[in-house]
Amino acid sequence: xxxxxxxxxxxxxxxxxxxTMRCQPIxxxxxxxxxxxxxxxxxxxxxxxxxxxxLDDSGMPKDRFSAEMPxxxxxxxxxxPSEPRDSAVYFCASLYRGLINYGYTFGSGTRLTVV
Amino acid sequence: xxxxxxxxxxxxxxxxxxxxxxxxxxxxxxxxxxxQQHPGGGIVSLFMLSSGKKKHGxxxxxxxxxxxxxxxxxxASHPRDSAVYICAVTPPIIQGAQKLVFGQGTRLxxxx
Numbered sequence: 001x002x003x004x005x006x007x008x009x010x011x012x013x014x015x016x017x018x019x020t021m022r023c024q025p026i027x028x029x030x031x032x033x034x035x036x037x038x039x040x041x042x043x044x045x046x047x048x049x050x051x052x053x054x055l056d057d058s059g060m061p062k063d064r065f066s067a068e069m070p071x072x073x074x075x076x077x078x079x080x081p082s083e084p085r086d087s088a089v090y091f092c093a094s095l096y097r098g099l100i101n102y103g104y105t106f107g108s109g110t111r112l113t114v115v
Numbered sequence: 116x117x118x119x120x121x122x123x124x125x126x127x128x129x130x131x132x133x134x135x136x137x138x139x140x141x142x143x144x145x146x147x148x149x150x151q152q153h154p155g156g157g158i159v160s161l162f163m164l165s166s167g168k169k170k171h172g173x174x175x176x177x178x179x180x181x182x183x184x185x186x187x188x189x190x191a192s193h194p195r196d197s198a199v200y201i202c203a204v205t206p207p208i209i210q211g212a213q214k215l216v217f218g219q220g221t222r223l224x225x226x227x
Contacts, residue, residue: 031213033214033215035215042201042217042218042219042220043201043203043215043217044217045214045215045216048214056214091157091158093158093215095213097213102146102163102213103160103163104148104160104215105160106150106157106158106159106160107157108156108157109157109158
């Protein structure tokens with residue numbers, strides 16, 4: 001089965017450090033999303049790309065977060081500097097669009113802990 | 116008020132029971148999705164609905180567009196069904212790519 005691959009699965013870092021999370025979407029899926037999941041807020045959209053172009057990053061704190069898609073096989077989410085409130089699970093998802101249907105595939109997530 | 120509301124937030128039942136999880140939404144949608152997340156695990160898409168009813172194994176999802184309501188049913192529930200079930204909607208396509216707006220999730224526990 002095709003899958004969305006996220007690395008690392010777990011990351012513990014100290015406050016102030018840079019964190020980079022990576023996502024390899026399914027080949028042929030042209031829309032890629034970054035979501036964040038916390039106990040308090042649930043799942044929230046951070047940013048998404050279509051055909052590698054950023055479409056919406058309004059959910060992302062832009063002073064410290066940045067999202068890029070340097071090529072069709074890699075999307076990155078960076079936090080610099082990281083803060084304890086960034087501790088969450090970050091999910092990448094890619095979207096398949098057919099002629100009459102569409103569907104999402106989620107990665108396994110990166111569990112980030114900032115101490 | 117959240118755009119997508121689920122009930123109940125937590126549900127505990129015995130193995131074999133019929134389970135219903137409800138989802139109401141307040142915005143226009145192109146589709147509604149039911150997702151499943153096992154503890155510590157990733158998120159799996161179960162159903163995408165724009166009308167009517169879909170069935171997959173013991174899972175049934177229904178949607179009433181006029182009432183802006185959807186239900187997820189599990190027949191003959193089993194402990195392996197224990198997970199968080201998340202309802203999500205996508206806005207009409209003219210409003211952009213199919214980003215998901217999520218409910219808070221329903222934590223289901225099935226006891227043997």
